[in-house]
Amino acid sequence: MMEFPENVRIPLGDWVDSGMNWILQTFSEFFDTLGTVILQFMLHVEKFFLWLPWPVLIVGVGILAWRAMGRWWSGVMMAAMLFFMGTLGLWRLGMMTLSLVFSAVIISLAIGIPLGIAMATSNRFEAILKPLLDGMQTMPSFVYLIPALMLFGLGKVPALFATIIYAVPPVIRLTNVGIREVSADVVEAAHAFGSSYWQILFKVQLPLARPTIMVGINQTTMMALAMVVIASMIGARGLGLEVLLAINRIEIGRGFEAGLCIVFMAIIIDRITFAMASRKQYGS
Amino acid sequence: MEKIKVANLYKIFGPNPERAIDLLNHGKTKDEILEETRLSIGVAGVSFYVKSGEILVVMGLSGSGKSTLVRCINRLIEPTAGEIIVNDVDVTTLSAKDLREFRQKNFGMVFQNFALFPHRSVLSNVEYGLEIQKIDKQTRRERSMQALEQVGLKGWEESYPDQLSGGMQQRVGLARALALDADIMLMDEAFSALDPLIRRDMQDELLDLQDKVKKTIVFISHDLDEAIKLGDRIALMKDGVIVQEGTAEEILTNPANDYVAKFVEDVDMTKVITAESVMKKSEVMAYSKTDGPRAALRKMHQAGISTIFVREHKRLVGIVSAENAVEAARRGEKTLDTIIDRNVPTVKPDTPAIELFPLLAESPYPLAVVNDENKLMGVIVKGSLLGAIADSTRGPLNREPLKKTG
Numbered sequence: 001m002m003e004f005p006e007n008v009r010i011p012l013g014d015w016v017d018s019g020m021n022w023i024l025q026t027f028s029e030f031f032d033t034l035g036t037v038i039l040q041f042m043l044h045v046e047k048f049f050l051w052l053p054w055p056v057l058i059v060g061v062g063i064l065a066w067r068a069m070g071r072w073w074s075g076v077m078m079a080a081m082l083f084f085m086g087t088l089g090l091w092r093l094g095m096m097t098l099s100l101v102f103s104a105v106i107i108s109l110a111i112g113i114p115l116g117i118a119m120a121t122s123n124r125f126e127a128i129l130k131p132l133l134d135g136m137q138t139m140p141s142f143v144y145l146i147p148a149l150m151l152f153g154l155g156k157v158p159a160l161f162a163t164i165i166y167a168v169p170p171v172i173r174l175t176n177v178g179i180r181e182v183s184a185d186v187v188e189a190a191h192a193f194g195s196s197y198w199q200i201l202f203k204v205q206l207p208l209a210r211p212t213i214m215v216g217i218n219q220t221t222m223m224a225l226a227m228v229v230i231a232s233m234i235g236a237r238g239l240g241l242e243v244l245l246a247i248n249r250i251e252i253g254r255g256f257e258a259g260l261c262i263v264f265m266a267i268i269i270d271r272i273t274f275a276m277a278s279r280k281q282y283g284s
Numbered sequence: 285m286e287k288i289k290v291a292n293l294y295k296i297f298g299p300n301p302e303r304a305i306d307l308l309n310h311g312k313t314k315d316e317i318l319e320e321t322r323l324s325i326g327v328a329g330v331s332f333y334v335k336s337g338e339i340l341v342v343m344g345l346s347g348s349g350k351s352t353l354v355r356c357i358n359r360l361i362e363p364t365a366g367e368i369i370v371n372d373v374d375v376t377t378l379s380a381k382d383l384r385e386f387r388q389k390n391f392g393m394v395f396q397n398f399a400l401f402p403h404r405s406v407l408s409n410v411e412y413g414l415e416i417q418k419i420d421k422q423t424r425r426e427r428s429m430q431a432l433e434q435v436g437l438k439g440w441e442e443s444y445p446d447q448l449s450g451g452m453q454q455r456v457g458l459a460r461a462l463a464l465d466a467d468i469m470l471m472d473e474a475f476s477a478l479d480p481l482i483r484r485d486m487q488d489e490l491l492d493l494q495d496k497v498k499k500t501i502v503f504i505s506h507d508l509d510e511a512i513k514l515g516d517r518i519a520l521m522k523d524g525v526i527v528q529e530g531t532a533e534e535i536l537t538n539p540a541n542d543y544v545a546k547f548v549e550d551v552d553m554t555k556v557i558t559a560e561s562v563m564k565k566s567e568v569m570a571y572s573k574t575d576g577p578r579a580a581l582r583k584m585h586q587a588g589i590s591t592i593f594v595r596e597h598k599r600l601v602g603i604v605s606a607e608n609a610v611e612a613a614r615r616g617e618k619t620l621d622t623i624i625d626r627n628v629p630t631v632k633p634d635t636p637a638i639e640l641f642p643l644l645a646e647s648p649y650p651l652a653v654v655n656d657e658n659k660l661m662g663v664i665v666k667g668s669l670l671g672a673i674a675d676s677t678r679g680p681l682n683r684e685p686l687k688k689t690g
Contacts, residue, residue, distance in 0.1 A: 185395060186400075188360060189399035189401075191360055192358060192360055193387065193416060194383075194386070194388035194413070194417075195384070196384060203412075
């Protein structure tokens with residue numbers, strides 16, 4: 001058998017290490033400030049979810065599911081799943097997870113939708129961003145934990161950071177696709193009547209792309225939820241940590257309870273956002 | 285007044301398109317240039333004008349460049365070279381911002397596939413053009429409702445485009461362009477996607493509407509019947525150039541070349557030819573004041589006819605036949621009063637030939653062609669009508685008798 005020659009080596013790992021070190025040294029102040037701001041935001045969101053009285057949330061989710069899906073028993077089902085979470089004694093942990101997902105989704109949309117719009121506007125930008133997005137989605141999610149850890153240390157902020165990187169691609173991609181799919185005829189008509197770029201974007205393209213963008217939001221939310229579990233490895237508290245502890249201690253029952261709660265939460269979020277995405281917005 | 289004036293307009297698709305203009309000037313064809321340079325010719329040096337309040341139909345088969353041409357007028361497609369003067373402004377020199385404003389103020393556009401905004405109600409579709417001009421809500425609503433009323437869609441404001449039939453959708457498209465108050469309408473195959481019956485209705489309504497609103501319209505069409513019906517003038521396009529331009533009758537009766545002749549050969553001439561173009565100019569008439577039966581008989585004899593129209597103060601009053609005149613003369617009457625048949629069928633000069641046949645069949649007399657003042661312009665007999673139709677369908681060489689006589 002032929003060994004690969006030992007002296008042909010690219011020290012890529014070393015380069016990344018020194019690059020990271022350089023970034024840390026040069027921008028440490030920036031990342032510290034950013035970390036503080038994000039942390040404040042997250043704490044407020046978490047405080048809100050922990051403050052929210054449980055009957056309000058259960059009834060609220062039930063009504064939302066009923067309105068979105070158009071069937072009263074869907075609402076009852078969703079509310080029942082949430083109630084079940086409480087009966088397992090996992091309400092607080094569930095709310096922590098939910099607040100992390102919520103924060104991650106809000107920031108992902110704030111970054112993703114404008115990027116998607118830019119991507120739809122410029123073919124060159126699309127050509128640059130597309131392989132990057134492919135990379136972000138194919139890389140194992142654990143890998144994001146490392147730079148997040150290095151930049152922000154242990155805790156909620158790096159967990160959120162890793163979650164956003166993992167979850168943001170779908171909403172960027174689908175915003176881009178949604179806008180590009182808007183019929184060229186309609187956009188031409190808008191031009192013919194003398195509309196500006198922003199008028200076309202806000203009055204024609206975004207409203208027509210809305211169903212597709214909603215699918216992107218749905219996917220981003222689901223990916224955020226998936227990542228939150230993994231992110232518990234670097235300090236995000238919540239249901240993910242519960243699963244992690246259960247694995248470490250081989251407590252099958254405990255892991256099963258937390259796992260089931262995550263599944264229920266996933267079902268609730270997915271069904272509601274998906275129903276919102278596929279609901280017909282206009283006409284017959 | 286010339287509302288739109290286009291001079292030497294070129295649109296060539298591809299990189300460095302100026303090369304193709306040179307080649308075109310050296311007499312190369314569209315296909316040769318495509319072969320040589322990979323450049324595709326859209327419009328190859330076109331000049332035309334549209335007068336205020338006129339409908340110009342630009343007609344041609346698909347690929348003739350007609351849709352490209354109309355989009356050059358408001359620069360939805362950027363022309364490669366040439367001048368486009370609209371309301372005394374050269375559109376080609378406008379900056380992006382000025383162009384947007386110019387479009388808002390000057391052009392209403394109607395599209396083949398309607399291009400309505402599916403997420404907006406009918407009313408808010410019609411309001412769109414006013415909305416982007418930031419006109420206040422009240423005015424916007426009033427003008428849009430008025431436009432909807434004009435196209436007969438009152439009561440449909442709250443519907444959405446996908447709830448309407450094709451014909452109704454295009455009415456919305458028409459209303460959306462009308463609401464703007466722009467005096468130019470660009471209509472790109474506006475009725476081509478509709479089925480024939482509805483298309484005909486829409487054409488009629490457009491003409492009715494045009495009588496009221498007096499827009500300057502550039503109408504793109506591939507349908508010759510439509511062009512004849514709507515166009516005050518027609519420009520016929522092929523391979524990016526205008527091969528002939530003129531009124532429907534000019535084009536039909538004097539095709540500029542074989543291509544035009546071939547294009548127009550299937551036209552039903554009985555719909556195009558008018559009473560004016562088949563009538564014989566009648567010089568001979570009797571005067572009710574001065575002519576008696578004998579004078580009338582004499583005039584008929586000299587002209588070789590068996591009936592004679594009678595006039596009084598330059599207006600047609602009736603007709604006298606030779607038979608009756610002979611009898612009246614025998615009875616010794618001095619005037620034509622007792623024998624004038626005042627029930628003469630008359631037609632207007634622009635009556636199409638197809639409507640002349642039944643009238644001729646019913647009446648024992650020739651048809652009198654009279655103008656609005658009831659003045660006799662000419663006479664149509666069965667023979668002259670059939671002859672004219674036969675001539676017009678025989679081909680471009682034998683069209684002399686068809687030429688306008690009035």
